[in-house]
Ligand SMILES: Cc1cc2nc3c(=O)[nH]c(=O)nc-3n(C[C@H](O)[C@H](O)[C@H](O)COP(=O)(O)O)c2cc1C
């Protein structure tokens with residue numbers, strides 16, 4: 001594995017120990033997970049024990065110590081999405097992708113996760129694909145979404161790339177179209 | 180109809196841009212605030228009756244007053260954008276659609292408590308919110324609202340953004356401070372309170388995004404105007420996040436004390452399919468449920484406490500007839516078990532036992548003593564954990580058991 005980017009990322013923060021969270025986030029953004037070898041570089045550069053880096057990496061839920069798929073599909077099971085049918089969406093996703101929540105497909109294309117409230121409850125049930133929200137999900141739309149992703153070449157645009165002037169979700173109290 | 184205060188710019192095209200904010204009267208409170216003394220501002224906020232919107236409802240003016248006034252002491256302000264309470268999506272909208280309103284609030288607040296450095300802690304999943312923060316802060320610097328010598332007043336403030344990484348507990352102020360210091364987000368022992376020793380050991384004022392948004396309006400329109408909104412003890416406007424089985428889920432800004440019934444039926448369009456209401460979670464998943472006969476409860480701090488619940492974040496989750504309450508309760512318990520930081524045993528073990536037992540009951544494998552076991556677990560958690568996360572986990576389970584005991588008993592006989 002090519003870890004050339006790791007020292008670069010650490011240098012961005014001037015090897016500041018208090019920046020360890022931000023450093024790990026940037027590493028995960030680059031590799032989609034936290035490779036052990038990268039954590040070893042972090043520990044050496046920040047002059048902290050490797051266990052300290054692992055303390056951080058295992059505390060925060062958005063970190064993964066295992067490789068993840070190209071598309072990370074998250075199904076919200078927060079209370080609001082739950083009562084609006086979140087579990088049925090998760091069930092559909094598990095069947096469509098042939099993997100259980102928490103797993104990555106063998107071809108490394110998909111990782112499926114059941115997550116806590118993502119703060120877009122007005123759009124429930126919500127699914128995130130690489131952090132991009134898809135609201136008002138139904139079983140049919142979940143199936144369609146996976147079909148779409150499967151027919152696409154390469155990963156969807158990373159969330160960092162989306163242009164600024166767009167609000168990710170409109171949460172003002174307005175009637176939902178056609179639902 | 181109530182004239183919106185906090186959400187008045189939301190929905191206006193380009194509302195996140197500094198020019199739009201300025202054209203709508205933004206950054207006008209700031210020079211007025213800088214012309215006053217910090218003591219005057221603290222007094223204004225005290226008289227306004229403003230209380231924290233992050234969940235606990237602590238009087239903000241009082242909290243400002245706890246900060247040492249000695250200018251030789253370095254002080255910090257932290258902006259809590261970690262919004263993680265299930266059902267809540269107001270801070271997200273404020274940051275994505277009106278970030279300059281928050282920034283104006285941060286500057287005035289920091290000036291009032293004598294802080295020259297402020298930190299935003301934003302939930303890791305809020306990518307757009309993060310970008311909005313970064314852009315808005317850069318623009319505010321460029322126009323001289325941040326940085327040295329703001330508007331020629333001699334007062335300076337630096338503001339930066341820091342991302343969380345998916346831990347609910349980091350919304351708790353001392354856990355947030357730990358995380359900002361580059362550590363695991365484990366809550367600290369209080370006292371010392373953050374106002375005495377917070378970030379890097381310095382006196383620190385932590386506020387929720389929505390709380391801060393009120394500040395410019397209080398300065399500009401006066402504490403008397405502000406105190407005239409809402410009830411005598413719960414003043415001002417509040418954003419209610421309405422979700423679940425309603426026809427028009429969304430954020431609705433209303434005076435504190437608006438009746439729950441009005442919020443659900445007049446604003447959120449009533450229940451989907453005309454179904455009856457089975458239960459309502461009034462302030463986010465950690466607040467005990469209300470029943471349909473409590474729909475006339477005014478949504479303010481006192482009335483909800485009286486009704487045996489809490490205003491929390493004002494996240495109203497409406498649950499329609501036909502929903503399995505054992506399943507709802509199980510999901511809530513699972514959430515808290517997952518989010519327990521693991522530091523203290525009553526929370527770490529208790530929340531896990533709650534979740535396991537509910538899992539068993541929900542899937543039809545419940546045992547005869549399980550409901551008593553659940554009640555006993557709640558008893559063992561409440562008031563005995565290091566931080567309030569344990570209470571947040573136990574209170575809704577306990578209420579649900581009381582309200583829907585028959586349903587739980589039926590599940591022990593056979594799953595639904
Ligand atoms: C478990 C837990 C989670 C919390 N999460 C949040 C949160 O996501 N956002 C927030 O503003 N306050 C949260 N709080 C409340 C904060 O500790 C703190 O009281 C608040 O940010 C103070 O701001 P305020 O006075 O403006 O309400 C949480 C508290 C606890 C105990």
Ligand code: FES
Pocket residue numbers: 076077078079080081082116117118119120121122124125126265266267
């Ligand atoms: S419950 Fe799913 S976004 Fe809030």
